[in-house]
Amino acid sequence: MFTKILIANRGEIACRVAATARRMGIHTVAVYSEADANAKHVAVCDEAVLIGPAPAKESYLCGDKIIAVALATGAQAIHPGYGFLSENADFADACANAGLVFIGPPASAMRAMGSKSAAKSLMEKANVPLVPGYHGEEQDADFLHTQADKIGYPVLLKASAGGGGKGMRVIEHSADFKAALASCKREAISSFGDDKVLAEKYLSRPRHIEIQVFADTLGNCIYLFERDCSVQRRHQKVLEEAPAPGMPAERRAAMGEAAVAAAKAVGYVGAGTVEFIANQDGSFYFMEMNTRLQVEHPVTEMITGTDLVEWQLRVAFGEPLPKKQSELTIHGHAIEARIYAENPEKGFLPSIGTLRHMQSPQAVTFELGGTLVPAAVRIDSGVREGDAISPFYDPMIAKLIVWGADRREALARMAQALAEYQIVGLASNIAFLKRLVEGQAFASADLDTGLIERNQASLFPALQAAPDTALALASVALLLEEKTAAEAQSSNSADPWGNALGWRLNSTLGRSLAFADEFALAGDSKAYAARIAYKTDGWLFNGQPLTLTARTGNELHIKLGERAVHGTVLRDGEQFHVFTNGLHHTLHYSDPMAHAGEVEAEGGRLTAPMPGKVVAVLVNKGQDVKKGEPLVIMEAMKMEHTIAAPHDGLVEDVLYAVGDQVADGAPLLAFKAAA
Structure with missing residues (x-):
C-alpha cells in the first residue's frame, strides 16, 4: 500500500480523504492557498505546503505546482478529491508522466465521459436511452437556436464540460434563447475553461437518480446501488438519499447493469457515478458520468457498510475490488443534507463571514452487518468554529449524513440533527433544510427536481413573531450579562448599588427591553418589548414570573410562569441568537445607552448583494429601463447573480465596468425611479 499520498484539494473532502488515510497508516500531504493557511485540512494532514494565492486558478488548479510538491515531499500518489483537478485528463496524464499514481480513472476514460456531448454519443452507440437533444460540435448561436426550436421548449442548456449545476439554463421560450445561451457560456468558461454547450429536452417532474460504480485494474466492475438526488435548487443538489424511495428491484438491477456497461465501455477504473434522469413512470435516460468520487458518496457508504475512499x-x-456484486446488500436508509453558508431568504446568496459559534449534533453509533459503524449521525466538515467562509471557494460548511433502519427513522434523525445544529456569525440554510425534511412532499417521497419550486409557500413562510420563550431567554441572558459587568466594575461586592440586582428601597425597579427580529435592518421587522420587573427571587416578564433555574455556559434553563424552558443564547454585537425548541431566533437589541445616530443609506443606488466580479453590464448611462429588466450581472462563488431594475426608471450612472471586483454592498449604478 502507499505510504504517503498528496491530497490535491481543500475543505471537507480533503479532511475526509485524510481521515481514511490516517486510519490505514498512510501519511498525507496537504496543499493550500494563502487564504487557507489556517484551514482545517492543513491541520489534519501530516504535512502542508503553500502553492499560491487565494484564487483557485493560481493555486488549486495549478497542476504543475501540485505535482512538484508531490515529488518534493516523496508522495507516491495524488488524490484529487472532487472538483478542481479531479476530472482533468491532462493532469492525470501529467501525474503518470511524473511517476505518480493518479487516484482516479485513466485519462482516456475521463476524456470519453468528461464531455457531455461525447458521452451522449458513446451511450447512443451502446443503445442506452438518451433524452432527445443536440450533442454535437457545432456551437454557432443561430444554429443552436434552431436546434432548440426543433427540440421544443422547455429546453435545457448545459455546459458540455460542466457539473454541479454551473453553466445550466432552462429556457421556456424561443425569444429567451440568445440571452440564456450567452449567460450559460460565460458561466461555463469561467467555471470550466470551456464554453461548449449541449441542448436537450427539459423533462417535467423528472427524478435524478445516480448509480455508484466501482472498477479495478483487473477487469472487475460492480455497482453499489443508487442514490436519489432529485431535491435540487438551480440544478445543485440539496438533499441526497440512498436507496431511492420506491425503487423496484428489477429497475435497480437494470439501472445498475446499464451503469456497469457504461463504465466498462470506456475502460473505467476507480469510483464513478453514472447519472440518469427518470420519469415518474419509471423510464430512465442516461444523463452523464462523473468520473470521480461524488459529494454525496457518504449515503452509499452508510447503507453498504463500505469506505469508498479506502476502495479508491x-x-x-492495484488491488482487486474488496467485494463482489453478490456480496453487496442494502442495509437501512441514509440521507445527506448540505449545510451551506447562504441565505435562503435572500435568494440563497452565499454568506461571507466568520463562524463565531458552531455546535454540531452529537454522533450516534449503530451496527451494520455485525460491524460497529462510526455513526448514524455523521458530519463531514472542512471548517471549525472560528474559521472564515471566504468568497473564493464553495460556501459549504458541512455535510450532515444520517442513517436509519428505514426511511421514516432516517427522516426523524435528520430533523433532530438539524434542530441541534447551531451556527452564529453568518447566515446558513439549516432552518430551510429542516422545513424541507419535515415538509409533506419530501416526507412522503413525492420527489422530482422541481420539489422546492413547487413548495415555495411552505418552504419560505412569512415572517413569524418570535415566541415569548425566546424573548425571555434573550432577556435573562442580557440581565445576567449586566450583572456580571456590574460586579466586575464594583470594588465592593456588598454594595447594593453596584450588584445590578435591581434592588430599590420601598419600590420595584421596572424597565422595558426593546428587541426586534432578524429583519429589522431590512425595514420589514417585528418589534418586541420585554417589560421586566425585578424581584428578590427573579423577575416578572410581561407580568409572568421568570426565574433562572440553571446555567451552564451559554445554556440557560429558566421557568416562565409554569413552563420550564431551556435554550442556548449567544450575543454577537447587538444580536442575541437564541436556540430553543429546535429553532434559531435572531433578535436585535436596541440599547438605549448606545449612540443612537444612524447614517441614512444613500438612495437610488443598486448595490452588490455580495463580494464578486462584474461580468456583464447590460445598460448604459441615461438609458430608460423597465421593472425587472437585467442591469448588471455579477459572478461570485462561481455562480452568476443578476441585478435587475426594482422599478421603471432611468440609469443615471454606471459605476463599474466588466471585470471589476466589487465589495459587498458597493453601489453598482445610480438609478432614478420613474415618477
Missing part, C-alpha cells in the same frame, strides 16, 4: 486507495494501488 486499494484499487489505485
Whole structure:
C-alpha cells in the first residue's frame, strides 16, 4: 500500500480523504492557498505546503505546482478529491508522466465521459436511452437556436464540460434563447475553461437518480446501488438519499447493469457515478458520468457498510475490488443534507463571514452487518468554529449524513440533527433544510427536481413573531450579562448599588427591553418589548414570573410562569441568537445607552448583494429601463447573480465596468425611479 499520498484539494473532502488515510497508516500531504493557511485540512494532514494565492486558478488548479510538491515531499500518489483537478485528463496524464499514481480513472476514460456531448454519443452507440437533444460540435448561436426550436421548449442548456449545476439554463421560450445561451457560456468558461454547450429536452417532474460504480485494474466492475438526488435548487443538489424511495428491484438491477456497461465501455477504473434522469413512470435516460468520487458518496457508504475512499486507495494501488456484486446488500436508509453558508431568504446568496459559534449534533453509533459503524449521525466538515467562509471557494460548511433502519427513522434523525445544529456569525440554510425534511412532499417521497419550486409557500413562510420563550431567554441572558459587568466594575461586592440586582428601597425597579427580529435592518421587522420587573427571587416578564433555574455556559434553563424552558443564547454585537425548541431566533437589541445616530443609506443606488466580479453590464448611462429588466450581472462563488431594475426608471450612472471586483454592498449604478 502507499505510504504517503498528496491530497490535491481543500475543505471537507480533503479532511475526509485524510481521515481514511490516517486510519490505514498512510501519511498525507496537504496543499493550500494563502487564504487557507489556517484551514482545517492543513491541520489534519501530516504535512502542508503553500502553492499560491487565494484564487483557485493560481493555486488549486495549478497542476504543475501540485505535482512538484508531490515529488518534493516523496508522495507516491495524488488524490484529487472532487472538483478542481479531479476530472482533468491532462493532469492525470501529467501525474503518470511524473511517476505518480493518479487516484482516479485513466485519462482516456475521463476524456470519453468528461464531455457531455461525447458521452451522449458513446451511450447512443451502446443503445442506452438518451433524452432527445443536440450533442454535437457545432456551437454557432443561430444554429443552436434552431436546434432548440426543433427540440421544443422547455429546453435545457448545459455546459458540455460542466457539473454541479454551473453553466445550466432552462429556457421556456424561443425569444429567451440568445440571452440564456450567452449567460450559460460565460458561466461555463469561467467555471470550466470551456464554453461548449449541449441542448436537450427539459423533462417535467423528472427524478435524478445516480448509480455508484466501482472498477479495478483487473477487469472487475460492480455497482453499489443508487442514490436519489432529485431535491435540487438551480440544478445543485440539496438533499441526497440512498436507496431511492420506491425503487423496484428489477429497475435497480437494470439501472445498475446499464451503469456497469457504461463504465466498462470506456475502460473505467476507480469510483464513478453514472447519472440518469427518470420519469415518474419509471423510464430512465442516461444523463452523464462523473468520473470521480461524488459529494454525496457518504449515503452509499452508510447503507453498504463500505469506505469508498479506502476502495479508491486499494484499487489505485492495484488491488482487486474488496467485494463482489453478490456480496453487496442494502442495509437501512441514509440521507445527506448540505449545510451551506447562504441565505435562503435572500435568494440563497452565499454568506461571507466568520463562524463565531458552531455546535454540531452529537454522533450516534449503530451496527451494520455485525460491524460497529462510526455513526448514524455523521458530519463531514472542512471548517471549525472560528474559521472564515471566504468568497473564493464553495460556501459549504458541512455535510450532515444520517442513517436509519428505514426511511421514516432516517427522516426523524435528520430533523433532530438539524434542530441541534447551531451556527452564529453568518447566515446558513439549516432552518430551510429542516422545513424541507419535515415538509409533506419530501416526507412522503413525492420527489422530482422541481420539489422546492413547487413548495415555495411552505418552504419560505412569512415572517413569524418570535415566541415569548425566546424573548425571555434573550432577556435573562442580557440581565445576567449586566450583572456580571456590574460586579466586575464594583470594588465592593456588598454594595447594593453596584450588584445590578435591581434592588430599590420601598419600590420595584421596572424597565422595558426593546428587541426586534432578524429583519429589522431590512425595514420589514417585528418589534418586541420585554417589560421586566425585578424581584428578590427573579423577575416578572410581561407580568409572568421568570426565574433562572440553571446555567451552564451559554445554556440557560429558566421557568416562565409554569413552563420550564431551556435554550442556548449567544450575543454577537447587538444580536442575541437564541436556540430553543429546535429553532434559531435572531433578535436585535436596541440599547438605549448606545449612540443612537444612524447614517441614512444613500438612495437610488443598486448595490452588490455580495463580494464578486462584474461580468456583464447590460445598460448604459441615461438609458430608460423597465421593472425587472437585467442591469448588471455579477459572478461570485462561481455562480452568476443578476441585478435587475426594482422599478421603471432611468440609469443615471454606471459605476463599474466588466471585470471589476466589487465589495459587498458597493453601489453598482445610480438609478432614478420613474415618477
